[in-house]
Amino acid sequence: MYIIKVKGIAKIPDYVQLRDDKFTLLAYFRVDRPxxxxxxxxxxxxxxxxxxxxxxxxxxxxxxxDI
Structure with missing residues (x-):
């Protein structure tokens, strides 16, 4: 599994993406609300x-x- 932290701009908050080994999006959540x-x-x-x-x-x- 892979993790990416995406910086938000202006009113858009920071997000985290969790992706599998084929890089398919598994979860997309705000850093402050996981x-x-x-x-x-x-x-x-x-x-x-x-x-x-x-x-x-x-x-x-x-x-x-690695979890």
Whole structure:
């Protein structure tokens, strides 16, 4: 799974994308509201781990997420 942090502009907030190995979009959520999207994907229990990666990830970078 891959994670990308996208910088928002003006009124558009920052977002996070989770993508699978074929780069298909699995989840797209606001940095400040990840709960519902991760729960739908079945990753609600991994929320603290994912948000630690998001916090340290620069905008526009793609990182491999091993969960």
């Amino acid at each position: 709960d519902k999207s991760l729960d739908k994907l079945g990753l609600g229990d991994k929320l603290p781990d994912i948000m630690d990666v998001v916090k340290n990830l620069p905008f526009g970078q793609i990182a491999k997420l």
